[in-house]
Amino acid sequence: MKENSWSKKSRKIVRGLIYAALFIGAVQFLFDPDPFNDYIGWGFLLMFWLIRMVHSAVRNLNDGHRNLAMLDVGMAIMSGLAVAAVWITYFIGL
Incomplete structure (x- = not known):
């Protein structure tokens, strides 16, 4: 049988790269001299x-x-609402 699915190691590497990119981007935007980029950093x-x-x-x-799992889903929902609020505030300027 042909294996088309990703191995566990490759999924772990991709997930780690995504986490690292988001965290490094947040730190970079939060600590730059422009205060208007803080919304992007928090996002x-x-x-x-x-x-x-x-x-x-x-x-x-x-x-x-x-x-x-239900606790994590609840926290993910709250985080998703916070992401939506940050991006709406940034793009619309409320």
Whole structure:
């Protein structure tokens, strides 16, 4: 049988690269001299948190920890709403 799926190691590497890119982008935008880029930095940091919570929820659900998975889903929803608020504030300027 032909294996088209990604191995666990490659998925872990890609996930780590995404986490690193979001975190480094957040730090770079938060600590630059332009204060208007802080919204972008907070958006990147919240996206990092959102992706991390969704991954944690899926992992906990697969491990059979339903209560922890629901906690992670709730935190992911709150993080998603915060991301939406930050980006709407940045683009519309409310």
